Amino acid sequence: MEFNLNNDDDLSIEKFELMLKTNEVGFFDSDEFEEIIEHYLENGKMALARKAIHLAMNQHPSSVNLKLFHAEMLIFDDKFELAHELLDELHELQPHNSEIFIQKANIFSKTEQHEKAINLLNDALQLTDDKADVYNLIGMEFLFIEDYSSAKLNFMQCLELDDTDYSALYNIIYCFDFLQENQQAIDFLNMFLNKNPYCEVAWHQVGKQYFDLKMYEKSLAAFEFAIISDDHFVGAYLEKGKVLEKLGRYNEAIENYQITLELDDPTSFAYLRLGKCFNKLGNSELAIKYFKKTINEDPLLDKGWISIVDYYSKQLNYPKALSYIEKAIEVDGENALYWTRYAHLNKRLNFFEEAEYGYRKAIELGNYEQETWLSRADILLALGETEAVVSNLNYGLEFYPQQVEMEYRIAGAYYKLNQKVKARFHLQNALKTDPEYIIILEELFPELMKEKEVKDLIARYS
Template sequence: MQYSHEDENLSLTRFESMLKTNDILFFDSNEFENIIHHYLENGKIALAKRAIKLGQEQHPSSINLSLFQVEILVIENKFVEADEILEKLHQLEPNNEEVFIQKANVLSKQDLHQKAIHTLLHAIDLSSTPEDNSDLYALVGMEFLFLDDFQNAIIYFKKCIETDMTDYGALHNIVYCYDFLNKNSEAIEYLNWFIDSNPYCEVAWHQLGRQYFAIKDYEKANAAFDFAIISDDTFVGAYIEKGKVLEKLKLYHQAIENYKITLALDEPTSFALLRIGHCYEKLGNDDLAVQFFKKTIDDDALLDKGWLAITKFYMKRLNYQKALYYIKSAVNIDGDNVLYWKLYATINKRLNFLEEAEHGYKRSLELGNYELDTWLERSDILISLGEYEIALKNLKEALEFYPENAEIEYRLAGLHFKVSEESKGRFHLKNALFLNSEYSFIISELFPNVEQMPIVKAIILESKKASN
């Protein structure tokens, strides 16, 4: 028996009215199934459970209502109880494919993916309508994805396409698998095969364009995105991708046109606004570049690429005050973004705001930016500020990440001599000279007084004689 939306709405209204009044009304099993399905789709688990309970009281022999009960138990991670019900249902209807599908679902949720695959294949064997098995093939494909078995996943997603050429989810998954395996040529071959049968499928053209873009064949990528747009001239994703291709071809005016089409078709996206800004910057139109960078951060204040773009724009033009203004705003919005802090430190250093710069490098390290230059920049600023003990601590931590690094060793040597720890200074200076004697200028640059010490001169001279 088929139900229309009107029937479903009437059933829902009656059911919810019954819950409010505590009256007991009768619903046939199909009505209960539609009610439960509605609640599950809308995430109303408590109401779905109420409907299942009442449904089973009125229709105790309904297999489908029991399957809904299993679905709820799986959501609640009650796998043992779910299995018990499925075992009873299997005894009642040993050839019911839905029982096996739910059994596979239970196994999958417990990460027993190989067993789930075996169970789904049994469900496929039981299917009375092999031509409608697209959903089952998709489930098998997903289980193979969970196992990182991309080759077998491709086989089953292709079976989905063979039974349903409109299953674009399967098409996306096939391309995803090929991408993961770095098999762009195979993806292109498959997409061209698909397009031969579906010449106006914008999704396939779009995916084909992305594959050509990945192998840097920008002319073919451009043509593929054109066909995607011909197939659907409101396809925002195709205009975006075409814009990216045109940027690679240095056709910035045309790229801007495509990005602007997306702004007219849909709500402006921060990505499109940012790319327009970059295009105008490449064209030397600084006013419009800044205008679109500002629109980007207004549209999405959490998009770090927007803040980084406008900050770097001003840095390139040596306008460090403006750059500092924007990076400070970015840090205030997201104080845990390591890219912001690194840039904050760099700009403050250029402006000779050493304490602020040191704080920026310190935060970068705290947030996991363990690049060598972060350690070195911070230590050099600490040396300039006369914070020798903190600088030593910083460099010793750096040495754990970069053992046997000459740049660190020279700094450690200079600092130890600076704080009158001569034996440690000699140790690190000899290490540094052994690792790379050409970096000895670090001592003269950072520690000019240390360089004049007789012991330091003697060690450097001895190293030069040894290398000659």
């Protein structure tokens, strides 16, 4: 049976797509075109939306709604001047059409003129019947300019009009979180729950707020209500597991994490937490099993690799730990945490050149912890690289001025290099800060303790 392009019983979208395949031109009324274009825009099929708009404008050149879709596509394609011109024309025809104001606001938003966008959206608010959507758009504009209090109020207005708009609810909580208003967030969510007692999303958010406040029993109760409201809510089981861990109830946490594996595809987070729980319970076999499942599920999750490395390190199996950190570095060689552990393990195994390289890479990648500078300095000293010790510690002192352990080490290195003025300067700084740390000089530079200048300085400040 042939497909009749002009058969009104056929679905508009099927008709349109068949027309494209057959190169025939069929007629669609303006309502059909609106349905077709909206379908493609909502599904992100922009090329098909453009074709539909082009044909629609040919068949219905005076339709305001279709011209609005055309303006929306122009804005999407960053053709702002053309969109402005078209919207101005439409405003002359329909000065009270709220969608015209919304699309103009969209242009200002995309060109980072957010105050102008907000003004236009407020105008649209006076004209539209769909106020919830406009409040949501205004809230987003306030987010762009980091006015979280105003954003929050507009999202609240949106939710007041449409209590099923969970994106608005999430945005409200995001604003509370940014403003560090945990208790206010809880109060708001409790008011919302008085009207919507089975809203699993709200219970979930209450639980997270109590968790951040370390009120774990209340957090646990909230997640349990979320699960009562929706017993397939994977996120609630995961969060409940986290709370149970905090309460030391590891077996119950394991049960909740395992439920998530049954309800949905396994996640690296669930595997990782299962490994941590079994590790706490002393079940080494299952702990390492789930840590390995973690990295198989998500090789880019550094917590998975680090958990395995730390597990073998605690077992004093340093070669095994090193083999895993080397695999982790193969996956992501730009992770400073990996290089720090690589350096520590090589140091444990007395592979000093490899350890020094690890610490150097960690610093290059932004690990500026005091311990990294100090450990690298000690390794360089053991390798006889005294000038490199000085260079390393001078860099470290930029981040930690007058850090006493660095000062003693760099003083000793300068004495070894016979740069006595600099050595004296740093030794005096160190002794003024904490003379008891002279033990560093005694351990790392015992030969210096016999020098008269060093003895005199110690005597002066002790």
